[in-house]
Each structure stands twice: as C-alpha cells, then as structure tokens.
Amino acid sequence: MADKIILILLLAPFAGLFLGWINRYIRNIYYTLLSIGALIFLFYVKGNYNFEFNFLNFKFYFVFDSISFFFLLIIWGISLAIFLFSLPQLKEKSDNIYYFLISFLFSITSFLTLSRDIISFFFLWELMSIITFLITVMNKNSKDAAIKYFSFSLAGAYSMLIGIILLYNKIGVVDFTSIANSISNLSRGSSILIFSLIIINFFIKGAVIPFYVWLPDLHGKAECKFSVFLSSVLLKFSILGIVLLYFYIFKQDIFYAVKITAGYLASITFLVMSFIAVFQKSAKRLLAYSSIANISYAITAILLGGVAGFYGGMFHILNHTIFKGLLFIVVAGVVFRTGTDNLDELGGLIKRMPISFVAMLIAIIAATGVPPMNGFVSKWMIYSSLFNNHAYLAMIFLFISSTVSFLYVYRLIHGIFLGQIQEKHLKIKEVPIFMLIPIIVLTLLTMFLGYFPGYGLNIVKDIALKLNIGVLDYTTHTVTIANSRVDTFFIGALFMSLFIISFIIFIILSKSRRVSQYDNYNAGQVLTPEQKYHYTENFYKPFERTVIYWKIFDFNNLYAKLSEWIEYIFDWLRKIYSGSLQWYITVILLFMIVLFYILF
C-alpha cells in the first residue's frame, strides 16, 4: 500500500506534464486537485508507518510519523495555495516545464520528510536543491541568485555528506534509528565534528549568518509564486534537518559549547536581519530578510529553549508558514496587478485592494508578534523558554529584533497600501477570486491559531512525544510555561472588543471630511498632481544613519573577495598550460626524472 502511494506521488507530476500539452488550465486544476488529495490523504492516514525498499542498490528507510506529518502539512497546504493562486495567471504565457518542476519539487520534498536514512536523505536533499535551482534559473530575474543559491547549497550538501560519511564510517549503519541507538559510542571529538559538519548544511538552508547571502537575492527575485514556496516550505527544511539531527539522532546529547555557539549564531542572525530588512526597497526582499529572522527565532528556541523552546519554535515554524505565506501571496497579488514590488513605486492601494489590505494587516500583526494573532503565541513561548533557560542575551536580541520588526512591517504596509496612489494604479482592481481563496483561508488560519493555539500545538506535541522531549501544559486556548500562563482567547477577545469599541467611537465622533488626494497643501505651497505628499523613498533615512554599523554584517563583500582570490589562484595555476611545446616536453621529462628520483 505504502509503496503504491509513493509511486503515485512520484508519477503524479509527470501526468501533469502530459496534461499540460492538452490544456494549461486542466494541468493546473489537476495539480490543485492533487494537493487537495494529498492533504485529505494526510489526515486520513495519520499514524506511524515504516517502509523500506531498495533503490539504486541501497536500502531506503522511509517512515511516516508525526515529524513527517508536520512538514507534509506545510508542504501540501502551501502547494494548494500556490496552485490555486496560479490559476488566474495562466492567461499569460506560462511554462509547462515550470509547473511540472514545481509539482515535482513538492513530491521530492514530501519524500524528504519521510526519509530516515542517510543515503536517501542526501539523495533527496540534493535533488531538492537542483530542482529549486532549475526552477529559479529559468526565471528571468533570478538567474544570478540561483547560481549563488546553488553554490551555497552544493557546499552545504557536501559538508553534510562528509559528516554523514564520517558517521557511517564510525557506526556502520545507515538508518537514523540504528545510528541514534549507537550514537553514544562516538568519541566527543568526532561527535562535535560530525554535528558541526552536518548542521552547517542546515544553517546554509536556513540562511544563518554567515551563510545567509544567497537567500535575500533568491527570495527577492524569484517568481512571486515560487517565493511563497521558498519562504514557506524550503526554508523549513533547515528545521527538519535540525530536528532530525539534534533530537532524532543526537538525542540532545551534544557538547554544550557547540549548542550554545549554534544557538547564538542564529540569534545574532535575527538581530542583524531585522535591521537589514528595514532598509529594503523591494517588498519581497524585505519579506526575505524577515523570513531569515523568523527562521532564526525558531532555530534559537529549538537549540536553547528546552522543552518549551521546542514547542514554541516548532509552533512558530507553523505560524511563520501561514503568515509569511500570506504576506508573500498578497505581495504576489500586488505584483500580479501592478507589475512591481518596489515599495517606492506603490502606495495607496487600500481602496483598490481592500481584502488584500486586511489580509496583510492581519499578517503583519502576526509577524510582529502582537495579540491576538498566531505570531504572538509562538513568540511569547520563545521569550519565556529563553528566559527560563537563562539564554538572556538571546532574549534581549529577540526583544530588539521584534521591536525593529514593527518598523519594517509598517514600511511594507505603508509602501503598498497607505499613502497616495500612483496615477497609473488608479484602475487597479482586487485580485481574482482564485487568488483570494488562499488569501482568505490563510488569514482565517492566522486568526484561528491566534485564538486557539492548542490545535497547532497538538501537532507539535505529537513530534515532542515521538522524540521524547517532554510535555507542555496547554489547552486549546491557554499555554502555561513555568508558572506564567497566557489565555489567548481572553486576550484576543479583549483586543477585539477594544478594537470594536474604538471603531464605533471613530465612526460616531469623527468629523472627517473626504478629500481628493490632490487636495492638500504643504506649508502654504500648493502641490501639483505630479508632486505627491506620499513619501516612501529613504523612508527610514535617519534611522539608517543611526545604525549604519549593520553593514559590517554584510557578508556579500567577504564572499566576493573570496571568489576573487580563488580566481586569482586558478588563473595563476592556468599558466602551467603555457602553450609552449618546449615547456611541455621539459615538464614531462622532469616528471620522469622525479619518478626516478623517488624510486631509486
């Protein structure tokens, strides 16, 4: 049975390739139905299944358990959103191979969540990287970003490969469960080495400092729909890796300093990335930096936060998938309508795209961790777990980062929806219905998990029980961490009633007068229609001047320098092939003399 499902999953994207030759709508509806089918199947089969099969003369160990369930839910949910979203876009010229590759990527990532042995994990991991590369390199704008991504990704994959080969060499088995059983036989040195080599790969995928430089380019320049995937799914695989490595294989038994170093690298990452995000002009690039920050919250919490940290981190991953997916989809809708994501060229779309505006408002409330949205609960859990585990510095960083995140999300919503509208955007309409469906569903999910986090935490609890991490005291709408208790439903209701009261007061008492956006003045000087009172360029200039020091964390220059050096060395090496025959013959004879010298 399970084998057949695997086969169906693998072959399903190919069917789409053939359907695409008939009609592109049929193809995308097929992919949408496939995602729905996968989601239904996912809830239907809940439980534990092990299956092993031979592939490439290796034994592949696949397990369907709560870890797989968590990530499969993310994958197929986002897949559904992306394919629904793609339906109105097909009027434009669309690419059969492109959609096939995306769908194939969903299959591959699904397998990756099941994979529980080192060979298949490496196999699928590398396949995931190459397909992502192919998809992004086909896109017009993201070619160089794709190369950057693949270079980092390849380096990471090889670092992981050395790690797992060392592991295999020391232990001699390939499946994670058996490795975990004999992991205690490793010496401390080799366990540190292996752990570091493997976690470098996950840090590269999770864009932790100093490996983050590929991500903003890729997420910022990839095609909008695919950015949703990159941020909501691909980035989460760093967490999958860390969970499997740290909890599943090493069973949290790793040298303290390594853990602290890794955790604090992640916490420095979110501190720096929040600052960088503030100064971005492109909405997608801004969201990309915000994604890095959010992933790093989770990594920090998982590594440093103990039991509550694990719950909080994983729950934050789920929430981030939802609200960041929502933000990217809204931005994608804006790009679909206006053709740009440059915040300097947008503005004032609130009346043209009201539903998108409300969705983005709710998503950014979640992103900043303000009640009553889902981001609040997970962030609160991360705060308390870091506090209770004495990671005070990380907590302070988190506090600063959260505060700064207000700045960039405000910049985002202000740049797109508030202020004055551009002349050319006056005829913009709300996005089509198929794009609205994922927007509305994700908005409702953001709010629902904000009121009832217990339903999200249930999924996390299954993982925690499976990995013997421990239990957290929570109900559907309360979470208790070390004597501090938060009742999200109460807080949410409070916020809602305050909001409604103030809204009513606003309606009754306001004496506002509707004016045209050109009906304004500035210190006596009348502005012509060309000059707008809506400023976006250099939005945070004074702030930027204050915190100019973030630039030392811009590792792009470092990598550019490195590649320059490598090219210089290789160019020097190239001179051996001088083109002179005399030199060639001399070297051959010299080599022979050296051989004589060695042997006699």
Place this chain on the structure above:
Amino acid sequence: MVAINNYPLYLILTPLSVAFFLFMFKSYLKKVIGVLSFLTLLFNSGIALYVFKLIQNKPIMVKLANFLPPIGINLYVTGFNSLLVLIASIVGVFVSLYSLYYIKEGDKSRYYILLLLFFVGINGILLTGDIFNFFVFFEILTISAFALVGIGNKKLSIEAGFKYLIQGSLGSLFILVGIGLIYSQVGTLNFADISIKIKEIDISMKYLIGIFFIVGLGIESALFPLNFWLPDAHSMAPSSISAILSGLAINAGLYGLLIISYIIFPDVRILFNIIFLLGIITMLMGEFLAFRQDNYKRMLAFSSTGQMGLVVISLFSGSITLFIAGLFQLFNHIFAKVLLFLSGGYILKNEKDYNSCRLNGAFYRYPIASTGIIVGALSLLGIPLTLGFYSKINIILGFSSINKVWIIILILLASLFEGFYFVRIIKRLFIRENLEKNFKIPFLINIIFILLILFLIVGGIYPYVGNISKYSKEFLDSTKILSEVLNG
C-alpha cells in the same frame, strides 16, 4: 576454460578492411562514404553485442594462424574488455551518425577513413592478448587521433594536432622502451606468458618498467603533469572528434595503464600509489582549471581530465567495490561527455564561436540539445536521478569503507568547483537572448541526444550492475584468468 572462435577478430578486421576499401575507391564513393562508415560501425556494434552475449559463459580466445599463444598472436576477450568494446562501438555509431550532419566541409573521405582507423585502434587495444600488438594498435589509435585533431585545416587545429603528435610520440617511445625492457627480461610478449614469468624478475626492474609505462601511458590517459596536449586537442578538433578523444581515446590509455599495472606489477604498491597520487592531482587540477575557462570545449577538456582523475583514483585504489564504482564513473563520463561535446558542439559550431556565451538562450531555440547539456552536466556533477550520482556516491562510500576520508574531502572539493562551472553553463542556456533560430538541428541528431539522455537517466534510476562485478573480479585476478590462455 576458454572458448575458441573468431568473432572478436571481426571487430578489428571490419573497420580496417573498410578503411582500406574506402581509401582505394574514395573518388567513386564521395557521396556515400559517410553512410558506409556509419554502417560499418553499426555492423561492428552488432558484432560487439554478439561477442558480449557469447562472453557470458566463458572467455573467448582468438588464435591467429593456428599458433598457440606463447608463440602465436592472440586476442583474448573477457567480460571486462568486451563490455568496454561494446560501449566504444555504441559511441562509434553515435559519433559517425553525428558526423554525417556535422562534417560538411573539408576532405570527408580522409575524415571517415581516420575515424574507422581510430576504432580499429580502440578495439585492438581493448582486445589484444599480447603487448606488442597493444603497442601497434596504440600507435594506430594515436596517429589517427593526431590527424583527426588537425583535420579542421585551420592554423590552430593543426598546431594543436602537432603538439599532440609530439607529446603522443614521446609517450609511444616510452611505451616501446618499456616493452623492450619487458622483452629483455622475460623473453616473451604475450600478456599471459608475461604475467607468469614477470614474478621472477627483480623489483628495481619492475620500477624501471613501471616508470616508462606510467609516463608513456600517462600522456595518453591525461594524468596531470603529462596532459598538456589535451586542452588544445580537445578544443581545436571537430566536436565529434573531441567527443571520442575525451570519451574513448583517454580511456584507451587508461585501459592500457590498468592492464599493464595489473599484469606487470600487481604487487608493487608504490607504483600504484604513484598513479593514485597522480589521479588526485589530476582531478583537482582539472576541475580547478576548468573553472576558469570561457571556451566551452576547453572547459569540457579540463573537466575530462578532472573526471579521469576521479576514475583513476577509484580504479587504482585496490578495492573491488571502488573498482566497480570507478567503472560506473567511467561509463558515466563517456556518455555524459560525449553528450556534452556533441550537443554543445553542434550549437556552437553553427554559431561559429566556441565561447560559452554563444550558448545564451539555447534552451529556447534547441530544447533537446540543451536538455542534453543539462543532463550531461548534472550527471558529471553526480546529481541524483542521473548515473553520475550512483557512481559518485559509491566511490565516496568505497573510500569511506577503506578509511580514506581525506580523499573524500578532496573529491568533494573538486566536485564543488565542477558544480560552479557547470551551473554557469546551465544558466547561460536560460538567458533569453538571441532567440531567433539560425539553423535547425536534424531529427537524427536529436535522436542521438535523446538516447544518450535516456541512458544517463535510466542508469541513474535503475543502474544495472549485472555481471559487471563479476567481470571486475575476473579482471583483478587477471593473472589467474590469463593462465587459462596458456592451458586452454
């Protein structure tokens, strides 16, 4: 036990006699000369397949003029070399079919005659049972290769051919000295006989013979300080010739090195270690230098040396699993590199510029050829779902099982740079520039690309090991097998 029949002999005789025939009647056959050589090579691959089928039961020996081996000349066919012959013949079919469309100007008859002689050389090297004939066939192979490199009649290609000629001749000279030394020591030229008698000679003599063969064959098999001819020859030759130079000629050199090492000095670890070390340096240098090339074919040429280095270290590591993995890597390299040279070469020849920037936007003009470039590049890189993954992961696991992790690190370092430059090529294919088609790729050529792509992908999903491990074991015990030649 060996079976005695004459089928393998046709593998050498057919192309040889057709080549002579074409040479004599070339003025009458101008129109059909390409088709005739294609049919010859097709026929040849049919025989190769038949021989490969016969070999499943027991090795075949061909004795010429009814003299028994130590005195007479013989061909000795085992599973190992018949497999290589089969692959060479298939590549020959592809390349000759490709040439029908690719070679448009110049003296076609000369090209096809040399091409047939090239395959005489390859098949001879792979099948022969005595060392002097090995040398003769080696000369046939290299001399036809020199001429084929220079066939473009351009200044640069003639220069490249000349450089190849000088260095190749130097190599041949060393091989001849080595053969002379062997003959002076053991008084025989038959591999089987040598393998028995060589055990008694002095170790320092073995060193001496070993040095001559390592340098002589190292030049042909592109080991690092000896491979200076290669980038020039590969980049200046017509693409079809680059493909067989890279896919077959250097592998013939490697086969020579392999058979000499396992027959003459199977027990001298230091010579094996020297070859092993050369392999590592070759691998690193090849990939590092390919990283800095803009010329597509020159880049592939350096990549070939890098891949040969990887193959050499796995074949000469002395472990059977690594040997099999190395063979797979060899097959992968043959097919992937042939695919890369043929597909990229066809596009670039018609663009009249071999700088890789001419590949810009090729995916939108020539999707099949470009898919060929992508699959070939990914397979060389060892990406999952291609044959390259299977071979590379097995090489890595093999080195892990003999506890040589530092070699794995070097292999992965080389692969990393390989990844960088192949990714750059793939990126070029998707740049939307010069989108108007200047020429069409003929249907049959697309069929070649599709077959090669399918081979790499099917090999990556279902790598058929079959009897290859058996053949490899046989080969590694060649002394024992060869003694059968004398008895039976």
